[in-house]
Amino acid sequence: xxxxxxxxxxxxxxxxxxxxxxxxxxxxxxxxxxxxxxxxxxxxxxxxxxxxxxxxxxxxxxxxxxxxxxxxxxxxxxxxxxxxxxxxxxxxxxxxxxxxxxxxxxxxxxxxxxxxxxxxxxxxxxxxxxxxxxxxxxxxxxxxxxxxxxxxxxxxxxxxxxxxxxxxxxxxxxxxxxxxxxxxxxxxxxxxxxxxxxxxxxxxxxxxxxxxxxxxxxxxxxxxxxxxxxxxxxxxxxxxxxxxxxxxxxxxxxxxxxxxxxxxxxxxxxxxxxxxxxxxxxxxxxxxxxxxxxxxxxxxxxxxxxxxxxxxxxxxxxxxxxxxxxxxxxxxxxxxxxxxxx
Numbered sequence: 001x002x003x004x005x006x007x008x009x010x011x012x013x014x015x016x017x018x019x020x021x022x023x024x025x026x027x028x029x030x031x032x033x034x035x036x037x038x039x040x041x042x043x044x045x046x047x048x049x050x051x052x053x054x055x056x057x058x059x060x061x062x063x064x065x066x067x068x069x070x071x072x073x074x075x076x077x078x079x080x081x082x083x084x085x086x087x088x089x090x091x092x093x094x095x096x097x098x099x100x101x102x103x104x105x106x107x108x109x110x111x112x113x114x115x116x117x118x119x120x121x122x123x124x125x126x127x128x129x130x131x132x133x134x135x136x137x138x139x140x141x142x143x144x145x146x147x148x149x150x151x152x153x154x155x156x157x158x159x160x161x162x163x164x165x166x167x168x169x170x171x172x173x174x175x176x177x178x179x180x181x182x183x184x185x186x187x188x189x190x191x192x193x194x195x196x197x198x199x200x201x202x203x204x205x206x207x208x209x210x211x212x213x214x215x216x217x218x219x220x221x222x223x224x225x226x227x228x229x230x231x232x233x234x235x236x237x238x239x240x241x242x243x244x245x246x247x248x249x250x251x252x253x254x255x256x257x258x259x260x261x262x263x264x265x266x267x268x269x270x271x272x273x274x275x276x277x278x279x280x281x282x283x284x285x286x287x288x289x290x291x292x293x294x295x296x297x298x299x300x301x302x303x304x305x306x307x308x309x310x311x312x313x314x315x316x317x318x319x320x321x322x323x324x325x326x327x328x329x330x331x332x333x334x335x336x337x338x339x340x341x342x
Contacts, residue, residue: 014042067123072099075283083304121311129193144314160307167296167330168201180248187252188221230259254279276338292335
């Protein structure tokens with residue numbers, strides 16, 4: 001079993017005090033060149049590695065921030081984390097990634113551990129959009145928090161989000177312009193604000209289109225935003241009577257849309273001739289699908305980068321930070337899943 005060398009062994013081998021070793025590590029200019037060389041030689045011989053995290057904790061500071069995401073397997077959050085890491089790395093800060101798995105209890109456990117580790121700040125996409133006592137407790141104790149992919153109705157935190165109502169409206173208007181009147185919205189749970197906003201957007205598109213004969217919005221609520229949930233939803237729609245079956249589907253994210261596409265293809269339903277599909281997020285897999293997916297694109301990496309910049313600004317502000325709420329605008333990328341070449 002490997003053993004860990006400590007600072008006392010370094011001091012003993014170098015023949016100096018613990019304070020001298022500490023000075024060599026933290027304030028080398030205070031130590032003579034000869035003494036500094038003896039200490040560094042001892043460090044090299046023993047293979048000593050300083051415990052930087054312990055030093056930071058003793059000082060009450062850390063070079064770590066954390067990001068808590070809903071689903072680490074979702075490529076959307078992978079890109080958000082990448083943007084956060086890039087922005088943090090530029091400032092010499094490390095990002096700890098936590099996965100709540102859309103579980104509120106698990107999210108609270110993560111927050112407890114992060115507070116124990118004294119991370120300098122937390123980026124989070126919360127499971128529930130209602131004010132959370134654990135999150136409020138973290139903020140009240142002086143740990144900055146920035147909401148990611150969430151709008152903020154609170155003044156005590158920054159937020160970075162996308163206008164998801166507009167995104168849903170763009171998808172709905174595109175499908176209506178393509179001649180579709182029976183449209184399904186697939187996604188859930190509705191407790192997730194983005195899902196609710198995207199659903200609201202497609203409703204507004206139908207309402208704004210005027211008196212369309214036969215216009216109908218069918219809502220298929222899913223328990224998760226996963227490929228498996230998309231497959232189950234597609235099976236449910238495919239089994240509907242012909243007269244009431246939707247001719248187009250707007251999905252709350254691209255994973256749902258990929259599941260819908262898989263199941264419809266398996267059943268011989270033609271996309272888009274029999275049923276058009278539009279997803280949301282425009283992850284890399286959307287363009288690479290068997291039938292390339294139309295999708296509402298949001299700036300995933302920019303969300304993570306901007307949220308991190310806001311968090312680091314607040315950390316360094318010394319309590320003089322003015323909270324900001326940044327909202328990005330989405331755009332629609334049209335591909336073969338919702339567009340028939342004429």
